[in-house]
Amino acid sequence: MKKVALLTGITGQDGSYLSEYLLGKGYIVHGIKRKSSQFNTQLIDNIYQDPTIPNRNLILHYGDMTDSLSMTKIIKKIRPNEIYNLAAQSHVGVSFENPEYISNVNSLGTLRILESIRLLNLQKKCKFYQASTSEMFGDLVKKNLNEKSNFLPKSPYGVSKLYAYWITKVYRDSYNIFACNGILFNHESERRGETFVTRKITKGLAEIKVGKRKCLYVGNLNSKRDWGYAADYVKMQWKMLQKKKADDYVIATGKQISVREFINKSCNYLGIKIGWKEKGLKEFAIVKSIIDKNSNIKKGDIIIRVSKRYFRPNDVDNLLGDPSKAIKELNWKPLVSIDAIIKKMIDNDLKLL
Numbered sequence: 001m002k003k004v005a006l007l008t009g010i011t012g013q014d015g016s017y018l019s020e021y022l023l024g025k026g027y028i029v030h031g032i033k034r035k036s037s038q039f040n041t042q043l044i045d046n047i048y049q050d051p052t053i054p055n056r057n058l059i060l061h062y063g064d065m066t067d068s069l070s071m072t073k074i075i076k077k078i079r080p081n082e083i084y085n086l087a088a089q090s091h092v093g094v095s096f097e098n099p100e101y102i103s104n105v106n107s108l109g110t111l112r113i114l115e116s117i118r119l120l121n122l123q124k125k126c127k128f129y130q131a132s133t134s135e136m137f138g139d140l141v142k143k144n145l146n147e148k149s150n151f152l153p154k155s156p157y158g159v160s161k162l163y164a165y166w167i168t169k170v171y172r173d174s175y176n177i178f179a180c181n182g183i184l185f186n187h188e189s190e191r192r193g194e195t196f197v198t199r200k201i202t203k204g205l206a207e208i209k210v211g212k213r214k215c216l217y218v219g220n221l222n223s224k225r226d227w228g229y230a231a232d233y234v235k236m237q238w239k240m241l242q243k244k245k246a247d248d249y250v251i252a253t254g255k256q257i258s259v260r261e262f263i264n265k266s267c268n269y270l271g272i273k274i275g276w277k278e279k280g281l282k283e284f285a286i287v288k289s290i291i292d293k294n295s296n297i298k299k300g301d302i303i304i305r306v307s308k309r310y311f312r313p314n315d316v317d318n319l320l321g322d323p324s325k326a327i328k329e330l331n332w333k334p335l336v337s338i339d340a341i342i343k344k345m346i347d348n349d350l351k352l353l
């Protein structure tokens with residue numbers, strides 16, 4: 001019998017990679033998508049329209065994390081072996097603008113699924129994965145963060161995800177549901193949303209390179225992140241649910257760089273040598289030389305500026321994970337370096353242009 005998986009957030013970065021991975025493993029994959037005014041399935045169209053994948057193996061349902069009736073109805077109909085709860089309002093900056101909605105989706109949405117598993121008596125049949133996040137840590141602890149570190153979230157997003165993390169543990173301990181938290185540090189890819197800083201940089205610099213844009217405006221350049229590759233990380237989401245015992249795992253690379261270094265590396269890959277001038281909100285990057293003489297950029301062009309608009313009321317500016325437990329117990333190690341991620345993202349953004 002084929003295993004049946006249900007993915008919330010199937011239209012997002014991780015949902016698209018995980019569905020490909022599960023289909024490759026022979027799963028029947030069901031995904032929940034929101035009704036939107038425009039098509040929102042771009043990231044899964046390749047598999048949805050793939051003639052080699054039988055229609056019955058990838059099935060989409062309309063639903064919403066804020067609507068318990070729709071969620072319960074789908075779970076009752078499908079009776080999945082595994083649920084991957086990837087849906088979220090996932091932008092930390094935006095969570096300061098709509099904290100109530102983000103909590104409804106991220107916190108109560110998780111509770112709604114766990115309650116459905118319990119009320120439908122699926123405890124023995126259905127395993128549950130919760131997409132937890134390094135944002136729950138905040139940045140007060142400067143050393144490598146692991147499963148035993150304290151949580152000190154600094155944004156409505158971080159707090160909403162901390163509720164989801166704890167309610168997952170509470171349902172595991174109280175009702176014997178096989179429920180795991182994957183505490184994933186930032187992971188990026190060609191499919192990353194365009195408002196997250198890495199994709200904003202790779203896409204923005206690609207546009208500058210081909211003459212479609214003059215300058216890119218960013219926020220906190222000093223913020224450091226432990227950036228990994230999304231297609232690599234989703235495999236760990238599956239692996240957690242294959243263990244004998246449900247547990248929580250940090251997935252990270254154990255290395256970090258700043259936003260400024262990410263820009264330097266990206267420019268380097270594009271053959272643009274830049275220098276940084278001034279400090280704080282006045283800081284900018286100026287072109288010192290370019291390898292490609294046919295490029296639209298000239299020496300002396302200012303291609304990056306800082307804008308107050310992209311600062312958050314409160315930012316986590318130092319995140320570094322310790323993935324030792326996952327390396328040991330899930331038999332894993334991060335495979336894709338930050339330089340390789342930048343190359344993949346820029347090559348893709350140039351191709352799209």
Ligand code: NAP
Nearest residue numbers: 009011012013014064065086087088090131133184186187
């Ligand atoms: P993403 O690209 O932003 O995808 C989020 C998904 O959630 C999209 O499919 C989105 O649908 C869906 N969604 C949002 N609101 C919804 C609602 N009310 N009802 C139903 N679906 C809704 O995020 P991602 O990068 O793939 O991340 C996957 C999960 O991991 C998220 O929970 C995120 O918080 C968490 N996480 C991400 C990272 C990271 O670095 N990427 C790290 C740690 C944890 P639409 O397409 O309709 O918007």
Ligand code: F7E
Nearest residue numbers: 090092133134135185186195196197198218219220223310
């Ligand atoms: O910001 C700084 C910003 O929005 C990274 C989500 O997937 O990972 C992600 O959250 C850093 C922050 O990701 C800009 O202030 C500077 O310090 O790319 P980001 P995030 O906030 O780390 C975690 C693990 C998740 O769980 C989330 O779902 O970069 N930064 N300038 C900027 N950030 C943005 N977005 N735009 C800028 O212009």
